[in-house]
Amino acid sequence: MAAPSPSVLSLNLEHAELVFYSGEKIRGALVVQLATPVSVAGVELRFRGSARATWRDHVHEGMRRTEVEHEKEEIYFDDRFCLWGKVTDEGHWETREVLKRGRHLFPFQYKLPDGIPCSFEGPNAYVRYTVQGLVFRTSGECLSTQRCVTVLRDLDSKRDTEKRTPSPRHALEDHAERSFSSVCCRPGRVSCSLSIIKRGYVPGETIKTEIHLHNLSMRKSGVCKLQLKQLLTYGDSHSKYLVLEESKLFDAIRPGQRRQLREFPMHVPPTCPSRLSKCRVIDVRYCLALEAHFTDTVLYAAVPVTIATIPEKGILPIRWGYRECIRPINQDSDEPKEGQCVEFEPKYKYYEEIRDIRREKYYILKLRQSPGVRRRQLIAKSELGACAAEHSELISESHA
Template sequence: MGKLKTYVITFNGDRQVYNPGEVVSGLVIVDLAEPLQCRGVRVKFQGKAYTHWTESEGSGDNRRTISYSATKYYFNDEVTVWGKQVGDRSGENPTLPAGTHQFPYQLQLPMSGLANSFEGTVGYVRYTIKSNIDRPWKFDHTTKAAFTVTGIQVDLNRIPNAMLAQQDEDEKTVCCLCCASGPITMTASVDRSGYTPGEKIKVNVDVNNVSSRDILEMEVSLVQKVVYTAYRHGSGRAHHRHSKNKVSILNGPGCQPNGTINWRDQYLPIPPIPASGLEGCEFIDIYYVVHCEADVSGTPFDLDVSIPVTIGNIPLQQLYGFDFSNVAYPPIPGGPAPSAPPPPLSDYPPAEAALPPPPSYEAIYSGQTSIKDDDDNDYTRGQLDFAPRYSYYNWDAHKT
């Protein structure tokens, strides 16, 4: 076990989500079995957007690996919570006594410009607190924790045509034994183009199969597409990487030749996911489509339709009759605390005029990912697996 028994970072009130402009505060807890001589205990606050990957160029003996990356810091500050200041080499180094020590920390988040937390395949927007015990001539002890920042909000009420239904169609003619059979046509629509997590997308799909092939299965999915941009070191030349994930799926039966499929009012749920665009980060872009696919037997050329939709943070006022951006809710356990005390309960509407559901902040559908980076090593402690949390309106659980 050694001298260091416990080394963790905690958040006051067990907060996990913060808004721009709020104060992030908590404790760095150090529990020592024996006294420890060190220069000091530091805390580093970092908000960072980052993309990185490598590509191979050339061939044979001239083949080489090229690195592409992009970095943006929203903040990158370090403070000393005990001991000597950074760079102070004068005199003897102090000794931290045995026992449990609690060092408070505090970070004022910027009011604007912060992108929403995001963890992707070759990039991220990540907000962390890292502490190190600065030991002369030895490896530092380090511990780390991450938190979610809500970032720039996407208000669907400011998105043109967010209330309008969307429709698209596709048609393919499948060949069989060198002879073309009749076409397969698909028409798909969604009830509008703007949604928030917790809502459901109403989907209608019509397939007319005049071919001689079976349609094995129908699938409708909400697909998250991410475009990452990074730059070649030394030249500034931009390259791009793309990722695609199905975040919600509906499956249904197909049909035989000369059959039809008619889906009416199928509801595709939206899990906790980041909003479209990832405003505040110039080299990661997120967008969504509702993808409808008919699996045609005996051919790789399936019938498919993709309809773009916008995922936002603030629901449509026209749809629910509330201005969500101005509604004052009581505090949400585990979510962002309001910047001022909420009004007394007597000031809220009576039960028969209930407020729309307040957003909770739920962990992303895909689970936790590692937040270890190049500055960490095998001895870094703390919360190294992390899942961002996103606003989620639980309409099903809310009495209206």
């Protein structure tokens, strides 16, 4: 005769995506499936939210080099609730009951605290939220199950009030140049510049970049590439970066060659919003970086960008959902490989299709032969809205 199947414990949550927002209620049920009757002292549910980061620094004392390991943790909540049974004031279980063979349901709901940081998983660091169910048996080990959930918090780049960052609508650019000396020729110079039209973007949006590269030296460059980087800071001191997206621009730039790219696209993948508000363990920021490699140096230009969750005015979100963030390999870390993967990856708000009606408005205003007045009005109402309608009279007068 076959042995009965072991006891099974599972957590059923209402939200199929397992995505919640700070201040929202988590509803569900702890399901206990017993193959045989079990003597139980109580059933408990635990909700925990915390941030943790570990990193290593090297300290030099004379000729001696010492490695120092750091760890920082922050707990946002750690709540326990008795779903079934009775607990004494000292925390001991009083109950001694037998749960019969079969399926038992223990429903629950829990309100997440307001203002907690967004979920995040990084190399040897995380902001993680868990729901754990436990069945304490009168004898033997307790039964336990746990699920991680994603907790999100919206960030609107228009209302980004951080004083040390420029306006989200301010055009940003960076320029870098380097001189190379030569024995037989006068020194040559290489330069690069990178610019974007705005600061704030949402996952799923495309960053349009303008890139200039000029090689006035006698050296041939190596590969030139554009990268979207996630900049991480642990404990206000330790920094590292991850490359989220990368595009190769050119294999090389020859001496005397000038290269220019207008509106070169860089896609924003599903990722954590900029900064982990209310988190004092981990800081998350982003930048767009241009690299031109030479034999003994790298020409580098970078501009900061803000990854938000709410599009700016003038951006039409056609459809959005949640997509899992697959963390890339850290390009600048000597951490062990086992720290490079985790079992859980958060899901972030992601826009499937997105249009910038401001660009369409600009295009129509620049037409050499504008359509008739009636057609312009129809276009303004259906495609551009009230904003473009205000300019239709201006177009008519300019082509009278």
